[in-house]
Amino acid sequence: MSGFDWLSDLVARMHNEHVLLQEDTEQTLLPAHSLALDVEDWGKAARVAADFGCRWAGVWGDALDEHIVLRACVVYQGDYLVLRTELPLTQPVLPSHTPYFPGADRMERHLQDMLGIAFSDHPDPRRWTRHKAWPDDRYPLRRDFSVAGLSRKRTLADSDYVFVPVLGNGVYEVPVGPVHAGIIEPGHFRFHAVGEEVLRLEQRLGYVHKGIEKIAEGRDANALARLAARISGDSTVAHSWATCMALERALQITVPPRALAMRAIAAERERIANHLGDIGAICNDVAFSFAQMQFSRLREDCLRTNQQAFGHRLLMDYVVPGGVAGDLEQAALLQLQTQHDMLVQVFNRLLAILDDQPSLDDRLAGTGILHADSANRLGVLGYVGKASAQDYDVRRDHRYAPYDQHNVDSPCLNTGDVAARLQIRTMEIQQSLTLLTQLLNQLPDGPIQSDWHVAGAGEGIGIVEGWRGEIISYVRVDESGKAQRFFARDPSWFSWPALEQLIHGNIIADFPVCNKSVNGSYSGHDL
Amino acid sequence: MLRILNRIFKTGTLTELAPRDDELEALGITLKREINRRFRGSLAIRQVDAGSCNGCELEIHALNNPYYDIERFGIHFVASPRHADALLVTGPVSRHMETALRRTWLATPSPKIVIAAGSCACDGGEFGISYASCGAINNVIPVDINIPGCPPTPLDLLKGILATLHHSKVDRGDSK
Numbered sequence: 001m002s003g004f005d006w007l008s009d010l011v012a013r014m015h016n017e018h019v020l021l022q023e024d025t026e027q028t029l030l031p032a033h034s035l036a037l038d039v040e041d042w043g044k045a046a047r048v049a050a051d052f053g054c055r056w057a058g059v060w061g062d063a064l065d066e067h068i069v070l071r072a073c074v075v076y077q078g079d080y081l082v083l084r085t086e087l088p089l090t091q092p093v094l095p096s097h098t099p100y101f102p103g104a105d106r107m108e109r110h111l112q113d114m115l116g117i118a119f120s121d122h123p124d125p126r127r128w129t130r131h132k133a134w135p136d137d138r139y140p141l142r143r144d145f146s147v148a149g150l151s152r153k154r155t156l157a158d159s160d161y162v163f164v165p166v167l168g169n170g171v172y173e174v175p176v177g178p179v180h181a182g183i184i185e186p187g188h189f190r191f192h193a194v195g196e197e198v199l200r201l202e203q204r205l206g207y208v209h210k211g212i213e214k215i216a217e218g219r220d221a222n223a224l225a226r227l228a229a230r231i232s233g234d235s236t237v238a239h240s241w242a243t244c245m246a247l248e249r250a251l252q253i254t255v256p257p258r259a260l261a262m263r264a265i266a267a268e269r270e271r272i273a274n275h276l277g278d279i280g281a282i283c284n285d286v287a288f289s290f291a292q293m294q295f296s297r298l299r300e301d302c303l304r305t306n307q308q309a310f311g312h313r314l315l316m317d318y319v320v321p322g323g324v325a326g327d328l329e330q331a332a333l334l335q336l337q338t339q340h341d342m343l344v345q346v347f348n349r350l351l352a353i354l355d356d357q358p359s360l361d362d363r364l365a366g367t368g369i370l371h372a373d374s375a376n377r378l379g380v381l382g383y384v385g386k387a388s389a390q391d392y393d394v395r396r397d398h399r400y401a402p403y404d405q406h407n408v409d410s411p412c413l414n415t416g417d418v419a420a421r422l423q424i425r426t427m428e429i430q431q432s433l434t435l436l437t438q439l440l441n442q443l444p445d446g447p448i449q450s451d452w453h454v455a456g457a458g459e460g461i462g463i464v465e466g467w468r469g470e471i472i473s474y475v476r477v478d479e480s481g482k483a484q485r486f487f488a489r490d491p492s493w494f495s496w497p498a499l500e501q502l503i504h505g506n507i508i509a510d511f512p513v514c515n516k517s518v519n520g521s522y523s524g525h526d527l
Numbered sequence: 528m529l530r531i532l533n534r535i536f537k538t539g540t541l542t543e544l545a546p547r548d549d550e551l552e553a554l555g556i557t558l559k560r561e562i563n564r565r566f567r568g569s570l571a572i573r574q575v576d577a578g579s580c581n582g583c584e585l586e587i588h589a590l591n592n593p594y595y596d597i598e599r600f601g602i603h604f605v606a607s608p609r610h611a612d613a614l615l616v617t618g619p620v621s622r623h624m625e626t627a628l629r630r631t632w633l634a635t636p637s638p639k640i641v642i643a644a645g646s647c648a649c650d651g652g653e654f655g656i657s658y659a660s661c662g663a664i665n666n667v668i669p670v671d672i673n674i675p676g677c678p679p680t681p682l683d684l685l686k687g688i689l690a691t692l693h694h695s696k697v698d699r700g701d702s703k
Contacts, residue, residue: 133622133659140658149658155622178627181606183574183587207623208578211659230653233582290531296592297541314582353530523580
């Protein structure tokens with residue numbers, strides 16, 4: 001970790017642009033560094049940060065009685081910088097970050113719908129998260145909005161959302177969803193095509209908005225962790241870890257080393273299980289069902305072992321504030337190691353077969369290319385980013401326990417196609433298996449839970465590498481330890497817009513395989 | 528190609544044999560019998576995610592893996608509600624999915640069996656009822672049977688589907 005040796009440089013550049021930054025006297029979001037600035041400088045600061053080469057990682061607001069505290073997070077060389085400003089509730093208007101960081105588009109529109117913040121120069125003022133469940137002049141995350149909502153009447157379909165039209169001879173529209181043909185989450189895709197070729201894809205998400213940020217308010221730490229475990233069912237370990245990390249920093253809880261190692265074991269197993277499922281599904285989408293059967297079998301093996309060793313197939317609620325929910329007995333540890341050894345062997349044999357299939361290569365190579373510069377502009381994370389030259393992994397670049405004890409290799413490719421995303425997944429599985437061996441061999445003894453109590457109000461930030469990439473979780477708790485504000489930023493916020501870009505020029509029939517190779521979370525994004 | 532055949536041969540049939548998992552097989556046989564009797568051998572299910580966290584979907588997917596291989600019992604997942612005998616619905620129903628779910632239900636022909644899968648689908652679960660969530664599936668469309676669990680395991684799902692068949696009054700069988 002470079003430890004912010006670049007920060008003075010950035011601050012100096014901001015000063016040159018007349019952006020005045022103030023150190024937050026209480027650095028409450030460590031290890032992130034917080035700086036405060038004026039509302040009118042919000043946009044300029046983003047411009048300087050973008051020129052400096054920062055990655056934009058999220059924005060969230062906290063509505064208090066008189067004003068909204070708005071925070072945006074940018075990342076440089078594995079260091080997290082949080083920019084903070086305050087804007088009055090009576091006139092919550094400020095410049096947008098989207099002109100400089102296109103990945104900010106939807107999260108700012110989410111804030112517009114949820115908190116009533118107006119981003120004055122946002123290129124797209126349409127609503128995003130809001131459909132018809134609440135009126136356009138009410139904002140669920142404001143204090144005057146009851147969690148029960150305003151009306152119990154039926155919620156109508158969001159039929160008057162305006163999609164960007166594509167005109168011209170022979171252009172036709174294909175609306176898909178929200179209810180899709182497969183066993184998959186709901187969302188709407190609007191294709192514009194000529195012949196087979198996709199001219200434009202526009203997504204409309206928000207269908208699985210469950211009010212997670214609002215219903216988090218008033219929850220104690222354990223209840224908040226349970227909610228976080230259900231932000232995205234496939235990332236249950238990663239999201240609960242990020243949220244527990246934020247809670248533990250807010251409440252000054254120290255987690256015992258054995259619990260940290262067990263969290264990592266669970267997180268790596270979650271990564272492996274999801275990648276196994278997706279590799280099979282990607283191959284299946286190009287009709288190579290052999291791989292689907294083989295990989296779904298390996299995935300099931302993992303889930304069954306999870307059930308036996310951890311007590312839950314998907315490891316839900318295993319990560320709890322202060323530690324983990326259960327210890328691993330010697331027999332369970334042996335069972336895990338045996339399975340990891342088996343996986344190494346079987347997996348490599350299967351990969352040799354995949355490599356040997358010209359038909360796979362034919363369909364996956366060159367399909368759905370996300371160019372490195374688009375990935376960089378959007379701030380795409382995880383395997384989608386790593387396949388498009390975005391070499392970032394929280395475990396390696398912003399080390400957190402227990403990964404600070406281990407050597408984490410993160411793969412990176414630059415072709416950006418479906419084949420590259422598949423290859424990154426295979427490399428991540430191999431790397432996770434190596435890590436798991438190390439974690440199991442060096443598993444510390446000791447307790448798996450710390451004895452903690454609420455020491456007072458506080459706030460904290462949690463940053464972990466989920467299987468989809470970096471997850472950032474923010475929690476503010478009151479004196480009784482109840483959550484007052486919660487925001488979890490799933491990496492899908494950036495991979496969804498990436499999908500819109502990478503499908504361009506491909507044929508509609510390749511959309512399923514492109515979509516699967518990205519596999520954004522609807523639930524994690526819609527919140 | 529030889530390597531594929533070799534791998535297939537070496538992997539063998541994973542579909543569980545009776546001694547390996549009595550419960551699954553016994554369940555499957557009963558399920559098959561019921562489906563034969565009431566649905567002429569084929570039960571078509573349309574899965575609808577009405578707001579779930581995707582955990583239930585992962586386990587529903589698992590029903591198709593070689594261990595469970597649910598199609599051998601005559602159950603298959605179809606792409607349209609118009610082809611379905613039953614809807615397998617997960618979620619709490621998010622308010623933004625309320626109309627879509629209702630329309631899917633309307634598009635489903637009789638007998639229109641509705642199975643609510645997962646704790647959220649049964650009673651709202653961790654999300655309950657709020658400005659954004661209608662809670663249980665039953666608050667939006669009539670439900671025939673609830674399968675609790677967060678998420679329900681593939682075995683739970685199979686048991687639930689069987690219970691639904693016992694529960695339903697449909698009989699299009701070959702009994703004549």
